[in-house]
Amino acid sequence: MSASVDIERARRLVGEARRVVALTGAGISAESGVPTFRDAGGLWRNYRPEELATPQAFARDPRTAWEWYDWRRSVLAGCAPNPGHRALARFFLARGAAGVVTQNVDGLHTRAAVEEAGNGPPEAALPVELHGAVGRDRCNRCEARFPAEPLGDALPRCDSCGGLRRPDVVLFGESLDGDVLARAYSLAERADLCLVVGTSAVVYPAAAVPLATLEAGGSLIEVNLEDTPLTRSATVALRGAAGEVLPALLG
Ligand code: OAD
Numbered sequence: 369m370s371a372s373v374d375i376e377r378a379r380r381l382v383g384e385a386r387r388v389v390a391l392t393g394a395g396i397s398a399e400s401g402v403p404t405f406r407d408a409g410g411l412w413r414n415y416r417p418e419e420l421a422t423p424q425a426f427a428r429d430p431r432t433a434w435e436w437y438d439w440r441r442s443v444l445a446g447c448a449p450n451p452g453h454r455a456l457a458r459f460f461l462a463r464g465a466a467g468v469v470t471q472n473v474d475g476l477h478t479r480a481a482v483e484e485a486g487n488g489p490p491e492a493a494l495p496v497e498l499h500g501a502v503g504r505d506r507c508n509r510c511e512a513r514f515p516a517e518p519l520g521d522a523l524p525r526c527d528s529c530g531g532l533r534r535p536d537v538v539l540f541g542e543s544l545d546g547d548v549l550a551r552a553y554s555l556a557e558r559a560d561l562c563l564v565v566g567t568s569a570v571v572y573p574a575a576a577v578p579l580a581t582l583e584a585g586g587s588l589i590e591v592n593l594e595d596t597p598l599t600r601s602a603t604v605a606l607r608g609a610a611g612e613v614l615p616a617l618l619g
Pocket of ligand 1: 392393394395396398399404405406407410471472499538539540565566567568569570571591592593594596608609610611
């Protein structure tokens with residue numbers, strides 16, 4: 369089927385849907401300059417996650433683990449939301465109903481929501497962040513949250529209890545926050561359409577979010593450069609860059 373027929377079919381599905389949820393992954397931020405994980409050039413091709421992004425790494429050698437996250441923050445400081453983030457934000461702001469679920473920790477959906485909302489409330493476009501946010505710290509001891517600060521000579525400590533801080537992200541081997549996951553599933557179960565954007569769909573439980581829409585009788589539209597394990601369950605698979613496809617799909 370030709371790309372123009374696919375996009376028209378997908379636009380019709382969006383137009384007919386009563387409730388929409390979107391699950392996004394690293395691919396939606398690729399055009400903002402944020403490295404993905406598994407593609408050529410992806411982070412996990414060049415780094416060993418078990419040496420950097422685990423609770424054991426923070427316990428064994430917190431400075432090295434922190435330096436890696438400080439580097440990721442410095443990369444993000446030079447990145448901005450792209451037309452894909454913006455199209456999703458405008459879509460959900462116009463609907464007035466929340467629907468973005470993301471695996472990304474880069475904060476770009478939140479920035480797009482705030483910027484696109486202008487003086488209005490951004491809530492409808494704020495994401496459920498399944499894997500946390502790299503722009504926040506969390507105390508290892510008392511769980512207090514703080515805005516991120518650049519790494520100095522001393523390791524960052526909690527303002528309330530003095531415990532060591534860590535980035536407020538889900539590390540390898542850790543479980544996702546139960547309330548956050550429940551919010552994501554609730555959005556997916558009630559949706560009759562799930563947009564799956566820029567994810568390899570291999571990391572669970574995030575990859576099960578679109579399955580909740582399918583099991584409830586809804587359909588999937590996939591936006592990706594290539595096939596994934598979810599492609600055969602998609603009613604329409606749109607092949608292209610999220611920053612180009614999403615404005616055409618949702619605009
Ligand atoms: P991956 O790096 O596994 O997959 C990125 C996907 O985006 C691939 O399927 C690419 O084909 C696609 N892609 C790349 N550029 C794109 C573009 N411009 N437009 C559309 N699609 C594009 O990233 P995730 O699926 O997000 O977890 O990875 C899931 C989780 O694995 C991450 O949240 C992270 C990682 O371990 C944690 O850190 C807890």
